[in-house]
Amino acid sequence: MSAITLIEAVNKAMAYEMENDQTVVALGEDVGANGGVFRATDGLQKKFGPDRVIDTPLAESMIAGVSIGMAAQGIKPVAEIQFMGFIFPAFDQIVCHMARMRHRTRGRITLPMVIRAPYGGGIHAPEHHSESTEALFAHIPGLKVVIPSNPSRAYGLMLAAIRDPDPVIFLEPKRVYRIVKHEVEDNGEEYPIGCCFVDREGTDITLISWGAMLHETHQAAEKLAAEGISAEVIDVATVSPLDIDTILESVEKTGRAMIVQEAPKAGSLGSEIAAEIAEKAVMSLLAPIGRVSGYDTVMPYYRLEKQYMPTVDRVLEEARKIMEYK
Template sequence: MASLNLVEAINLALREEMARDGDILLLGEDVGREGGVFRVTEGLQQAFGEERVMDTPLAESGIVGVALGLALYGLRPVAEIQFMGFLPPALDQIISHVSRIRNRTRGEYTAPLVIRVPYGGGIHAPEHHSESTEALLVHMPGIKVVVPSTPAEACGLLKGAIRDPDPVVFLEPKRIYRAIKEEVAPGMEPLQLGQARLVREGRDLTMVAWGAMVREARQAAEQLAEDGIEAEIIDPRTLSPLDSETILASVRRTGRCLVVHEAPRTAGMGAEIAAQVAEEALLFLKAPVARVTGFDTVMPLPKAEHLYLPGAQRILRAARRLLSF
C-alpha cells in the first residue's frame, strides 16, 4: 500500500481502470504528452498509446461533444477540462445534450462519461482559474456531481464514476492536490456514488463540508475538542444525488448544523442543505442553520485570495456562535 497525494491517487484510478477496460479513453487539453497541467495524467499516454489518451484542441465544447459521441457508441470516455473557469463553453453540450440523452431517448441511450474538472481556489491562480460553480451543475437533472476530499476517496470515487452508466462531473479540489497524503490500496474497489461519509463523530454540532473544506472543518473541530465540544463532520462526497438522509440523521442527533463551502453564498449548496434541514429536521434544531462560504463576488487575485476562502478560524467562530445561541 502506497502513500499517495490526490494527484497520484487519481492517476492510479485512471491507470487501473484503463488496464481493466479497453473501452476507457482519455481526452483533453495537454492530457497526453504533457500529462495534464497538474500532471494528473502523467505517463498514461506512454502506457496506453495515443489512441486512448488524446490531446485535443483548446475547445471545451468540442471536448465534451466528442466525449458524448464516444459514449453513445459504447466507449467510456474521461474528458478533462483544465480549470472550472473554462467550463462555460462546454455547458451547451452538458445542458442541452449530455444531461438529457437518457430522457430524450426514453432510456434507449445513456452517456457513461466522466468530465474531470480541477476546481476551487487556494493556488494563487489568475482569473478564470479558481471558480467553484458546483451549484450550477447540481441544478441540471441528469448529471451526477462528485467531489472527493482525500486521496483514497478520489481513487474510489473516480472508479465509481467511470463505471457509472450516467454522466458524472468529477470535481477535483486543486487546493489539496498535493497537500494531503494517505495510504491508497492498489486495486481498491470503487466507491458507490450517492453515499455520504462520516468523517468525524460528534454530539454537539454537525458540520457539512466537501472538497478542500473538509480539511478546514477538521481543523476547526480539533480546536473545539480542546474545549470539550465534539463536532460531527459529514462529507457528502456526491453533491448530486445528495445523501440527504445521512445529513439529516446527524442533525437530528446534534441539534445544530453548519454548512461550509467555498462557492459564493447566494443559491449555493449550503442554501439547499439548510432548506432540507428546515423542512425535515426543524423540531430537532437548537439553533438556526449557519453557513460559512465564499462571498458573492469574483474570486480575488492571489494577494487577497485568503480573505475569500473559508478557513478554520471562520468556521470556528461560526460554530461558537451556533453553540451559544
C-alpha cells in the first residue's frame, strides 16, 4: 500500500485494468510518450505499447466517435479529452450516439467505454480550462457521469467505470489532482457507480457536494463541529444516475439540506437535487434548502477566479443561515 494522489490513482486504476483485461485501450491527445498533459497516462505506453496507448490526432469528435466504433467491436476504450472545455466538438458524438446506441439498437450494440476529462477551476489556467459543465452531461439519458473527490474514490470508481457495461463520462477535479494523498491498495477493488457516499455522519444539517468542492465542504463541516453544529457530508460521486435515496435519507434525519457546487447555479445539478428534496422530503425540512455555487456568469479568467469559486467561508455562512432559520 502506498500514499498516492488522485491523478496517480487514475493512472494506477487504468494500469491495473489494462493488465487485467487485454481489450482495454487508452487513447487521446498526448497520452502516449508524454503520458498526458496532467500525466494521467504516465508510463502506460511504455508498459502496454502504442497499440494499447494510442496517441490520436488533435480532434475531439474523432476521439469520441472512433471510441464508439471500437467499443461496438469489443475493445474497451478509455478516451481522454485533454480538458473538459474542449469536449464540445465531441458533444454530438457523446449525446447523439454514445448515450443512445444501446437504446437505439434495442441492446444489440452496447458501448462499454469511458471518456475521461479533467474539469473545474482553481489552477490559474487559460480560458476554457476551468469550467464545470457536468450538468450538461447529467441531463442526458443513457450516460453515466462520475466525479471522484479523492484518491481512493478515483481508483475505485475508475475501475468501475472501465468495467461498466455502459458508457461513462469520468470527470476528474483537476484542482485536487495533487493536494491530498490517500493510502490506496492497488488491488483492483472498485467503488460502486450510482451510489452517494456518506463521508461524515452528522445530525443537524446535510452538506451535499461532489468533486473538488468536497474539500471546502469537509473543512466547513469541521469548523461547524467546533461551533457545536453536527454536519453530515455526502459525496455524490455519481452525478448521473443520481442516488437520491441516500440524500433523502440523510435529509430526513437532519432536517436541513445544503448543496455545495462549483458550477453555475441555474439549471444545475444542485437545482435537481434541491427539487428532489423539495418533492420528496419537504415535510422533513426545518429550513429552506441552501445552495452555495459558482455564479451564473461565464467562468472568469484567473485573476477573478478566487472571487468566483465557493469558499469555506461562503459554505459556513450559508450553513449558519440555515441553522438559524426559524
